[in-house]
Amino acid sequence: MRGENYSWWSLLKHGLRHHDEWEPAWQRTPLAPAYDTIIVGGGGHGLATAYYLAREHKQRAGRIAVLEKGWLGGGNTARNTTIVRSNYLWDEAALLYEHALKLWEGLTEDLNFNVLFSQRGVFNLGHTLQDMRDIERRVNANNLNGIDAFVLNADEVKARIPLLDTSKSRRYPVLGASWQPRGGIAHHDAVARGFARAANRLGVELIEDCEVTGMDVEGGRIKGLQTTQGYVKADRVGCVPAGHSSVLARMAGFRMPLESHPLQALVSESLQRCLDTVVMSNAVHGYLSQSDKGELVIGAGIDSYLGYGQRGSPHIIDHTAAAIIELFPMFSRVRMNRQWGGIVDIAPDACPIIGKTPVQGLYFNCGWGTGGFKATPGSGHVFAHTIAHDEPHPLAAPFSLDRFTTGHLIDEHGAAGVAH
Amino acid sequence: MLRLHCPFCNETRDEEEFAYAGEAFIARPPEGVSDAVWGDYLFMRRNPKGWAWEQWQHTAGCRKVFAVKRHTVSYEIAGSWTLAEAKPMCEKDVAEAAR
Numbered sequence: 001m002r003g004e005n006y007s008w009w010s011l012l013k014h015g016l017r018h019h020d021e022w023e024p025a026w027q028r029t030p031l032a033p034a035y036d037t038i039i040v041g042g043g044g045h046g047l048a049t050a051y052y053l054a055r056e057h058k059q060r061a062g063r064i065a066v067l068e069k070g071w072l073g074g075g076n077t078a079r080n081t082t083i084v085r086s087n088y089l090w091d092e093a094a095l096l097y098e099h100a101l102k103l104w105e106g107l108t109e110d111l112n113f114n115v116l117f118s119q120r121g122v123f124n125l126g127h128t129l130q131d132m133r134d135i136e137r138r139v140n141a142n143n144l145n146g147i148d149a150f151v152l153n154a155d156e157v158k159a160r161i162p163l164l165d166t167s168k169s170r171r172y173p174v175l176g177a178s179w180q181p182r183g184g185i186a187h188h189d190a191v192a193r194g195f196a197r198a199a200n201r202l203g204v205e206l207i208e209d210c211e212v213t214g215m216d217v218e219g220g221r222i223k224g225l226q227t228t229q230g231y232v233k234a235d236r237v238g239c240v241p242a243g244h245s246s247v248l249a250r251m252a253g254f255r256m257p258l259e260s261h262p263l264q265a266l267v268s269e270s271l272q273r274c275l276d277t278v279v280m281s282n283a284v285h286g287y288l289s290q291s292d293k294g295e296l297v298i299g300a301g302i303d304s305y306l307g308y309g310q311r312g313s314p315h316i317i318d319h320t321a322a323a324i325i326e327l328f329p330m331f332s333r334v335r336m337n338r339q340w341g342g343i344v345d346i347a348p349d350a351c352p353i354i355g356k357t358p359v360q361g362l363y364f365n366c367g368w369g370t371g372g373f374k375a376t377p378g379s380g381h382v383f384a385h386t387i388a389h390d391e392p393h394p395l396a397a398p399f400s401l402d403r404f405t406t407g408h409l410i411d412e413h414g415a416a417g418v419a420h
Numbered sequence: 421m422l423r424l425h426c427p428f429c430n431e432t433r434d435e436e437e438f439a440y441a442g443e444a445f446i447a448r449p450p451e452g453v454s455d456a457v458w459g460d461y462l463f464m465r466r467n468p469k470g471w472a473w474e475q476w477q478h479t480a481g482c483r484k485v486f487a488v489k490r491h492t493v494s495y496e497i498a499g500s501w502t503l504a505e506a507k508p509m510c511e512k513d514v515a516e517a518a519r
Contacts, residue, residue: 244469246469247469255466255467256465257463258465260492305422305490306467306492307492307495309492309493309494309495313422313435315434315435315436348462348463404459404462404463405455405456405459406455406459407455407459
């Protein structure tokens, strides 16, 4: 492993040298004519895949490169609301996200890079009797899967989130919540940079400004890729292109059961510390947390139409602001600093697609929709295994593309609700 | 906010009056096809980056469904037509894209 370890000692040493001699966190390399394994997409999931390939499957993976059309971690990784949780209803999804959450818990040490993972708990509020019944069902399912989850009544929620308006006079009164104490948030940029640095130290080559423009498929097998930096040969290609999955699949000659939608989010000006947890509500549809800088980070719902424009319609923001004010009336005069959109690829069952494709040697990891950030390390870990062994990781097997032929969908759309 | 034209009401209104109704002109396969063909029909989508033919319903107006040609990157709208008017135009676009 190359590069120096970050530690108290290195901080002290560089501090004495006025921090002039830190080496770059990773090396940029030009595109080589051939690799054994190429990962297309340099976001969190792609970089995590490359890291786990290099760490656990080096023999099989050989020479690894990550191709990124823009800059590392500049897509949805930089555009999400950074919530991490694993309280999903169905076994397949719960086990996959719990696998990710366990990796999150040791990620800072693993990567030797502080990803600022803060297990501040996640509350999913219930506003109707049916909400509460669904919450009880989900919490019981979580407990059976070994995931920490509790049902709280309105008073217990109020005791933990004093600013939340739980009065009965609200139009959508809070009746209770599910609570996952191990959930929380992490720092999105730190995750991308941590994985990029750790992967690079293990010999993964990172190539930015390199957009894939075509796929060379011969006799049903991937041979190489056309890119904006020229042709590159590859034995195995793993695609982790998020919103552009359908575009890449079309280059390889097949379709994906995906729709790419804009998903918007916004942050406020920096405030004093006032919210030390993550609050989500499916019924009024809003979710928020407070970042380390003190900004309220607020997530909206998806825009209904297809969109690759990284922007959505303003009425979606209006609805989200109304939902946040319903929950926290005192935020009504908080000013918003920034608002943006990402492109989320949504599958019919709101679950990811991980695994083999009709083209040999070509693998896809996509369809994470509105909730991919929380899965970053787990997604990379199971996808690396899938690529290295040409067989899905046991946790990824239920998420294969052929579930849309067999009908074995994992219906988290209805179960985990829309808010991610 | 998109501004959409309803060809039935002959009015251009805000997006909030309408509901998005997905990709237009997905042909239903005949009875007795294989699971693969049926799965394709149910789930697989073109999801194009560029010009797309899509259905919108005028939910807060006449409640009728019509076709819109819209660019999925610039969000520019080329026009709205009834489904019957739009079908040959869409088929022409698809044939040109395949060439």
